[in-house]
Amino acid sequence: MLLIAFAWAFPSSGARSSDAAGARIPIENDVIVAGARLHVRLDPASLELPPDEIIEWVRRSAKIVVGYYGRFPVPSAELRITTVDGHGVRHGQAFVAPEPGIRLTVGREVTRSELFADWVLVHEMTHLALPEVGEAHAWLAEGLATYVEGIARVQAGNLDARELWQEDVEAMPKGMPAAGDQGLDHTHTWGRTYWGGAVFCLAADVAIHERSGNRRGLQDALRAVLGDSGGMGSRWAIERVFETGDAATGTSVLVESYRAMRDTPSAPSLASLWDRLGIRIHDGAVQLETGTPQAAIRDAIVAPRRP
Ligand SMILES: [Zn+2]
Structure with missing residues (x-):
């Protein structure tokens, strides 16, 4: 059975942004999937979707990779998500230094169904499972x-x-x-x-x-x-x-x-x-x-x- 949970983190300074209505939007979250800790850092520029949808996408993608490998590839990873104009998940890159992580670029108008059908994050998480071979x-x-x-x-x-x-x-x-x-x-x-x-x-x-x-x-x-x-x-x-x-x-x-x-x-x-x-x-x-x-x-x- 997979152990899945996530928790918002509320850093003490400067790590939250505000939407038009003045509500504070948390932008740093830990997603725990099968014992692995994924620290999500979301660009404060606003997405049309609520941040919970981004967290759900990260969690779903991690579960898919856990299903294939029997575990998440690394004990912890940093996910840095920046936003650009437009739709969809635009770009991803896995890296290992100084810690394992993934950089992602997401369109600010990304929809829930685009996130559901996304392959980019699963692709990048899969990279974390292979040693570097040159x-x-x-x-x-x-x-x-x-x-x-x-x-x-x-x-x-x-x-x-x-x-x-x-x-x-x-x-x-x-x-x-x-x-x-x-x-x-x-x-x-x-x-x-x-x-x-x-x-x-x-x-x-x-x-x-x-x-x-x-x-x-x-x-x-x-x-x-x-x-x-x-x-x-x-x-x-x-x-x-x-x-x-x-x-x-x-x-x-x-x-x-x-x-x-x-x-x-x-x-x-x-x-x-x-x-x-x-x-x-x-x-x-x-x-x-x-x-x-x-x-x-x-x-x-x-x-x-x-x-
Ligand atoms: Zn690749």
Whole structure:
């Protein structure tokens, strides 16, 4: 069971702002999720939504990540939220120095439904679960955050599975090697970093499920990496990430996949992956098979896990 609570903090000076009616709006809050303390610092410039909605968004996003990893990645983190004109959650960045944290930029007209459908904060929180592996391997950090965000949201009931697979079918071709590609470690384009990394993760997830009789997945590997490393505050060689993950699943999928994709433009066939997941595509729209071994693997990937 998750322990969830939040409490407003009322610093003694200068840390509150006023709205037009003169009510004082607290802007610093501690959100406690599964024992982790998230200190939220909200830009005093006014949002149209009440600050409680921001807190609810932080809490929901943290719960989604806790559901995936079995715990929040770090014991405490600072969330600095600044506001700009307009709608939506605009930008996020995870950092570790001096303490783990996330910077976020939110539109002052952001709506409740935009916060509910937001992927940015879950993506950034996911970054906190991987040790630093170095700039050359940014594809792993970004690929994992891109891949895990959607899976974790489906597991938590925050995103419909069909929508997830539809988005993956549409976006993953952006991760395929283009002419001149030299492998994931040497091709630092946007497409290869975010979606090439995500394709690596999806292919590894499917292969782990297939080789383990559908009992293990990438999620088990990532939980083990977080458990051994403590997440983004530590620095690991990328090989250690894959060796630790493989040990947790009783396979060699991650080490083998890395060897195959790091220095050469090789990539898994997306058509084959959709096939192995029981995903059919008609006129660009995904249809999900049911009752087949492939559907069982697809369902297991997005099924909620025990802590
Ligand atoms: Zn990222």
